[in-house]
Amino acid sequence: MSLLEGEREAIIKHVDEILKNYRNDRENLIPILQETQERLGYLPGLAMELISKEINVPAVDVFSLATFYNQFRLNPPGKHQIKVCMGTACYMVGGQIALESFERRLNIKEGETTPDRNFSLERVACVGCCSIAPVVVVDEVIEGKVTPTRVDGLMLSLETEIAREQKEAEATEKRQEKGV
Amino acid sequence: MGAASTDFYENLKLKAIEKMDALKQKPLVLIGMATCGKAAGAVKISETFKKEIKNKGLDAQVIEVGCMGYCYAEPLAIIAKPGFPPLCYGHLDEDLVKRLVEDFLVNDDPCYEFAMVAIEPNEIFPTFTDFPRGAYEQKIILEHCGFIDPEDIDHYIAKEGYAALAKVLTMPPEEVLAEIKAANLRGRGGAGFPAGSKWETSWRQKESIKFVICNADEGDPGAFMDRSILESNPHQVIEGLIICAYAVGAVKGYFYIRAEYPQAIRTVKIALQQAREKGLLGNSILGSSFAFDIEVFQGSGAFVCGEASALVNSMEGKMGIPEPRPPRLAVSGFRGKPTVLNNVKTFCYVPLIIRNGADWFKSIGTPGSPGTAVFTLVGKVANPGVVEVPMGTTLRQLIYDVGEGIPAEKQFKAVQIGGPSGGCLPESSLDVPIDFDSLKEAGAMMGSGGLVVLDEDDCMVGIARYFLEFTQKESCGKCTFCRLGTKHMLDMLNNITAGKEKDLGVLDKLQELAEDISLGSLCNLGKTAPNPVLTTLRYFRDEYEAHITEGRCPALMCKDLIVYFIAPEKCSKLCNVCVGSCPVEAIYTRDDGLKAINQEKCVKCNNCLKACPPQYNAVIKLSPPEKLKERESE
Numbered sequence: 085m086s087l088l089e090g091e092r093e094a095i096i097k098h099v100d101e102i103l104k105n106y107r108n109d110r111e112n113l114i115p116i117l118q119e120t121q122e123r124l125g126y127l128p129g130l131a132m133e134l135i136s137k138e139i140n141v142p143a144v145d146v147f148s149l150a151t152f153y154n155q156f157r158l159n160p161p162g163k164h165q166i167k168v169c170m171g172t173a174c175y176m177v178g179g180q181i182a183l184e185s186f187e188r189r190l191n192i193k194e195g196e197t198t199p200d201r202n203f204s205l206e207r208v209a210c211v212g213c214c215s216i217a218p219v220v221v222v223d224e225v226i227e228g229k230v231t232p233t234r235v236d237g238l239m240l241s242l243e244t245e246i247a248r249e250q251k252e253a254e255a256t257e258k259r260q261e262k263g264v
Numbered sequence: 265m266g267a268a269s270t271d272f273y274e275n276l277k278l279k280a281i282e283k284m285d286a287l288k289q290k291p292l293v294l295i296g297m298a299t300c301g302k303a304a305g306a307v308k309i310s311e312t313f314k315k316e317i318k319n320k321g322l323d324a325q326v327i328e329v330g331c332m333g334y335c336y337a338e339p340l341a342i343i344a345k346p347g348f349p350p351l352c353y354g355h356l357d358e359d360l361v362k363r364l365v366e367d368f369l370v371n372d373d374p375c376y377e378f379a380m381v382a383i384e385p386n387e388i389f390p391t392f393t394d395f396p397r398g399a400y401e402q403k404i405i406l407e408h409c410g411f412i413d414p415e416d417i418d419h420y421i422a423k424e425g426y427a428a429l430a431k432v433l434t435m436p437p438e439e440v441l442a443e444i445k446a447a448n449l450r451g452r453g454g455a456g457f458p459a460g461s462k463w464e465t466s467w468r469q470k471e472s473i474k475f476v477i478c479n480a481d482e483g484d485p486g487a488f489m490d491r492s493i494l495e496s497n498p499h500q501v502i503e504g505l506i507i508c509a510y511a512v513g514a515v516k517g518y519f520y521i522r523a524e525y526p527q528a529i530r531t532v533k534i535a536l537q538q539a540r541e542k543g544l545l546g547n548s549i550l551g552s553s554f555a556f557d558i559e560v561f562q563g564s565g566a567f568v569c570g571e572a573s574a575l576v577n578s579m580e581g582k583m584g585i586p587e588p589r590p591p592r593l594a595v596s597g598f599r600g601k602p603t604v605l606n607n608v609k610t611f612c613y614v615p616l617i618i619r620n621g622a623d624w625f626k627s628i629g630t631p632g633s634p635g636t637a638v639f640t641l642v643g644k645v646a647n648p649g650v651v652e653v654p655m656g657t658t659l660r661q662l663i664y665d666v667g668e669g670i671p672a673e674k675q676f677k678a679v680q681i682g683g684p685s686g687g688c689l690p691e692s693s694l695d696v697p698i699d700f701d702s703l704k705e706a707g708a709m710m711g712s713g714g715l716v717v718l719d720e721d722d723c724m725v726g727i728a729r730y731f732l733e734f735t736q737k738e739s740c741g742k743c744t745f746c747r748l749g750t751k752h753m754l755d756m757l758n759n760i761t762a763g764k765e766k767d768l769g770v771l772d773k774l775q776e777l778a779e780d781i782s783l784g785s786l787c788n789l790g791k792t793a794p795n796p797v798l799t800t801l802r803y804f805r806d807e808y809e810a811h812i813t814e815g816r817c818p819a820l821m822c823k824d825l826i827v828y829f830i831a832p833e834k835c836s837k838l839c840n841v842c843v844g845s846c847p848v849e850a851i852y853t854r855d856d857g858l859k860a861i862n863q864e865k866c867v868k869c870n871n872c873l874k875a876c877p878p879q880y881n882a883v884i885k886l887s888p889p890e891k892l893k894e895r896e897s898e
Contacts (some may be wrong), residue, residue, distance in 0.1 A: 113581035114564055116522065126330075141581075152583045152740075153564035161593050172680065172716045173642045185847065188867065208524070209565075213303040214642035215335035215649070218834050226303040231776035232847050232871040251458050260860035 092130065098123045098133045104168045113149060117156060154168055154209075162197045162204030164242050166190075167221040171210030174218040178231070183207060185235040202246055210228050269550035273430035276542060277414020278782045280421035289548040291324035292371055293317075294342040296410055298331035298495040299527050300488070303347040304338035305357075312358045313341070316365040324369055329530075332410030333455030333650035334380075335642075342383060343368060347681045349386035351379045355436040383411070397647070398664045400630065402634055405612040406652045409496035414531050418500040426544055428615035430431055432507050432602070433552045440511040441467060444614065448623035450633050452606035453479060453570070454685065454711045455788065456633065456700035457682075462604055465594035466512040468767035469602040474514040477598065478505050480521040480528070481575060483567040484683030485712030485734060489638045490608040491651050494521065494528040498535035502558065506549065507618060509556045512604055517558040520575055533560055554710075567684070571787045572597075572605045574740065585740045586787035607712065609638055629655030633699035643680070645718035646671045653698070660694040661719055678804070678818075682711025684738075685792035685797030688724060707790065707799045723821035724804040725811055729757040731796040735789060746790030749781040753797060760808065763815045763888075772806055775801055815888040824867050826887045829857050829895055834882035842883060845875035863892070 102119050106112040116139070120131050127150050136143040145237075150156040167175075168183040184215075187193055190203050197204040213219050216228030222238055230238075295301070295310045313326050324345075333339055334594040337354025343364065344350035349373055353364065360378060367373040372596055384387040390400040403409075412419035420426070432440055445460030466474060469763025478501060482490040494501065505517050519712065521529050536558055539545045547555045561579055569575045569584040576598045578584035613635060617625045626634045633655040644647045645667035653662060659679055663669065670676050687708035689696065696706045703710050718727065736750040759765040777793030778801075786790050799810065810816045815823040830851075837857030845851075850865035851872060859882075861872070873883040886892055 111579070114578065115562070116704075117462055118562055118564065132414040148583060149581075153566050153578075155564040172683075172714070175485075176643060176716070176718070176722055176727075178870060184867065185869060188847070209483065209567075210485040210488065211299070211303070213300050214486060214488070214640065214669065215300070215338070216304060217642075219303070228303065231874060232869045233845060233875070236847060261680070 115248045167208045170207045171220040173214035179218040180231045185232040269433040269552045272551040282416035286423040291345040293326045294329045296340040297328040306339040312361045335649040335714040336647045350383040351714040354380040365540040392470035428618035446749045447617045447625040466602040470894040476517045481563045484714045504614035519560045522563040526794040568740045639715045644719040654695045654700045678718045682709040684712045687795045723819035724800045728796045728800040735793040743785045745781045745784030761822045820885040827889045842872040846872045
């Protein structure tokens with residue numbers, strides 16, 4: 085996915101700040117990547133290159149770590165993150181059905197982000213709420229006993245929220261134009 | 265130095281008890297706020313309690329505790345009001361909270377009709393031990409979970425916490441080792457290796473720098489005991505880790521916690537800081553000359569990192585790939601130094617063994633596997649939760665007495681034990697006692713403690729496929745058999761569940777390949793990956809055969825082998841619920857008013873089956889799909 089306007093500068097600034105806090109040691113590589121992802125939401129190629137130079141570890145090694153561990157993502161997260169639990173208990177009572185409903189609704193596959201970057205869809209291993217399976221985590225809020233109908237409901241409310249925000253943003257823009 | 269550390273500790277304990285006594289003078293509300301509780305809505309419940317108490321101007325305190333293990337009744341709260349037995353209330357909602365505040369906290373009516381159980385023995389209300397579950401459960405490491413504030417070290421100290429550490433500091437390390445060895449404490453990570461021998465090997469190494477690591481990289485899907493313990497009673501684990509460090513002579517310890525457990529990481533960090541402030545960690549522990557500190561390392565989510573050498577590699581900033589052994593970690597581990605690595609639960613037992621003695625520990629459980637077993641009991645069971653039973657309890661007791669059986673009058677089919685490395689055991693194996701050796705004999709494995717109950721609606725081929733898909737994804741790729749063999753097995757299973765496999769010979773191939781993978785893999789991930797397939801082949805071969813020869817899924821679960829159908833004799837013409845429930849508009853009304861499904865549009869999402877009102881139950885699943893023609897022509 086290509087970088088948005090101003091994203092390049094933001095990446096350089098954040099990575100610089102993070103690297104200042106760590107000793108220049110390979111043992112710190114995973115914590116550095118974790119903090120980078122925490123701040124930027126994902127690991128852009130540029131960030132990994134910068135880190136590799138600073139820590140003096142070949143870029144391919146940094147990339148291999150980023151792809152080996154499940155925690156790291158190479159795609160930017162959507163504005164709204166949807167995670168479908170695929171632990172045993174959820175799988176058995178319809179986790180797959182919930183995942184497919186989201187895939188159908190969003191027209192993307194798991195692990196992807198919609199082109200407008202509004203939504204990203206992931207499958208996660210057990211979130212530890214097996215007694216209310218199947219579980220979906222939408223923007224850190226846990227939803228239990230999810231059915232396709234509930235998926236529709238969740239998506240409708242998120243889409244309404246986005247539409248409202250857009251409208252407000254447009255209105256503010258217009259006001260500002262008038263003010264000028 | 266011995267006497268000094270005892271005095272130091274007695275002083276800490278005295279202050280903690282004073283603080284707790286003062287706290288008990290007013291009404292207390294304890295709310296279960298571990299991740300599972302929060303998921304069930306405990307945050308809202310806590311806010312409502314605080315708001316209502318403030319509105320009424322009461323002098324009562326709300327304390328956020330960890331997990332009590334009664335997942336089915338979340339959100340949960342305990343109300344302890346002086347003059348009444350402490351009572352536990354489950355299935356809370358805002359209205360019930362308001363009523364409890366008004367009736368109980370203000371007006372002295374405990375609303376017994378809503379109370380689940382009393383926490384302490386009393387004359388009025390039954391306690392946990394009066395229920396079947398209580399008769400089988402024996403909580404020793406979970407004893408305080410959910411009843412103490414995990415973010416206040418004094419709660420733990422007041423319950424004899426860190427007394428074992430004070431005692432250990434007066435003993436030579438050899439004696440500590442001897443006690444752990446005498447207790448025959450076996451590692452709770454899954455394999456059951458004796459912790460005492462591991463510690464002793466490390467102790468024998470003549471190195472000045474040694475490490476101890478607590479493995480909290482709990483990766484089994486469907487298991488969350490370790491998270492629950494870390495979020496509910498972190499100090500018990502910390503105390504065990506410090507005692508281990510003292511016994512082997514380690515200078516530094518680590519918690520390896522997976523990053524998916526943010527609350528556990530936060531709770532442990534707070535606990536470590538409080539332990540430092542109290543002089544229980546740092547340069548002079550309890551005023552003695554013993555120096556030791558602990559850090560938290562966040563695991564990045566790789567199942568294979570539960571394997572000791574892979575875990576150490578990942579801590580060194582490399583990919584988590586296992587190494588051949590020997591040398592064992594206890595000889596050469598993290599940074600090439602002797603390292604003891606044990607599971608969260610293993611460390612939990614340590615303070616208890618030191619305090620009560622090895623003989624006490626051996627009096628619980630079986631001679632070969634002393635102590636208790638902690639499980640997350642989930643799946644098709646009436647009362648899921650985190651349970652602790654003595655080793656030797658049978659699976660039947662665990663499922664039917666502790667978990668109270670299968671809900672909705674369904675038939676028990678199998679129990680999956682040990683996660684992706686374990687196996688599925690059928691009804692005939694239910695009398696197998698739970699201990700490391702008996703389970704291995706039955707083809708499953710203790711694992712770290714996930715226990716999933718399956719009923720007649722679960723397809724055993726599908727379950728085997730699910731676990732194999734998991735291990736196949738998580739294979740680190742080092743050994744060819746594990747990397748390619750699991751992929752090939754998964755392809756075979758995918759074909760079977762999709763109805764594309766018509767030759768029964770594939771089952772022998774599966775069996776052969778599974779055995780080869782076990783032999784040809786270096787670490788336990790590969791060695792045990794075929795277990796779910798092997799056990800289902802052994803106990804549920806008929807289901808595999810039905811898929812292959814008849815194209816039929818007996819449990820009606822494999823999507824490619826079923827169709828949805830609306831039975832005309834059951835359908836009420838006047839109801840439109842199914843039409844509205846379909847996300848792809850596949851259901852339509854026929855000219856005669858009955859509903860029908862357009863099979864070409866249907867995505868088999870199961871929504872209409874759930875939506876159809878129970879008085880009709882007209883939506884049914886048919887397998888094999890050819891049955892549809894028969895039904896349609898009727």
